[in-house]
Amino acid sequence: MIKLELYKKLFGADGPIHLQVQTNIQFNELVTLYGPSGxxxxxxxxxxxxxxxxxxxxITVSGESWFxxxxxxxxxxxDRSIGMVFQEYSLFxxxxxxENLKFALPKGDSESIIEEMLDTVGLKNLRDKKPNLLSGGQKQRVALARALVRKPSILLLDEPLSALDTAMRTKLQDDILVFHSQYNxxxxxxxxxxxxxxxxSDRVILLENGRIAGEGKAEDIFKQ
Incomplete structure (x- = not known):
């Protein structure tokens, strides 16, 4: 279980926001943070x-204090067992x-996981290409594989698909759901x-002005 108790003064476009969030996230759960910008x-x-x-x-994960x-x-x-994928590909x-995947590989780990990840995301034939030769969808698949090469327990996704076209977005949504299940x-x-x-989403956390305004199944949150 992930236990979050977070307090932070933030500064948004409309002035200061006092973030106050207390929630628990179960292992193997896919939780979406939803709400307006800021x-x-x-x-x-x-x-x-x-x-x-x-x-x-x-921040406590499996009884271990991260913060x-x-x-x-x-x-x-x-030192945190996480993989991260953002809207920006952030590839070298x-x-x-x-080499991008190898850079993320923890020291001492076998490089066989890189081949596994390239095969999983369907990029083996592009292993020797540099990012400028890849499409947006291919770059995001590399970013996803790079996050998974660390064998994280927690995958953090910050709008990773928002810049992609509908077809590629749908494909990568399916891929993420498979990876989420396959790698626990x-x-x-x-x-x-x-x-x-x-x-x-298994569960949606609705955020407004730094506070949790609702939690539950997507259909229940959107009914509100």
């Missing part, structure tokens, strides 16, 4: 990843597809797309 969705993802430090609170203000504990990002342009992931997705949220 509600705090990406900030929550970044705090779980260790890229943003909460002002107060705690605790009172205990002055804050694990580094590389001077590296091949294979706990997945936290940020999305603004109604159909994507309804298709992919």
């Amino acid at each position: 509600a705090g969705k990406t900030s929550i993802i970044r705090m779980i990843a260790g890229l943003m430090k909460p002002d107060d609170g705690s 605790d203000k009172k205990l002055e504990k804050n694990l580094k990002t590389q 342009p001077n590296m091949t597809v294979y 992931l706990t997945t936290i997705l940020v999305s603004h797309d109604y159909h994507e949220v309804k298709k992919m």
Whole structure:
């Protein structure tokens, strides 16, 4: 179980936002953070990843403290069992597809996982290509494979498909659902797309102005 108790003063387009979030996420659950821009969705993802430090609170995963203000504990990002995929592909342009995945591989791990991931996302034939030669969908598949090569327990997805066309978006939604099940992931997705949220989510957390305004099945949240 992931236990989140997060407090953070944020600054949005309309002024300061006092994020206050307390929730639990079950293992192997696919949870979507949904709500208007500036509600705090990406900030929550970044705090779980260790890229943003909460002002107060705690993050506990399987009983292990990743962050605790009172205990002055804050694990580094590389020490957290996470994979991250963002809207921007963030691939190294001077590296091949294979080299991008190898860069993310934990020290000492076998490179066989890279071949497995390239096969899983259907990019074996592009292993020696550099990102500038790839389409948007191919780049995002590389980014997804790079996140999974770490064998994370938690997959963090911050609107990773929003820049893709409908056909590629649908294909990658299906891929993510397969990976989520195949690798026993706990997945936290940020999305603004109604159909994507309804298709992919076990549970939706609705955020408004840094607070949880509702939690439940997608159809129940959208009825509100």
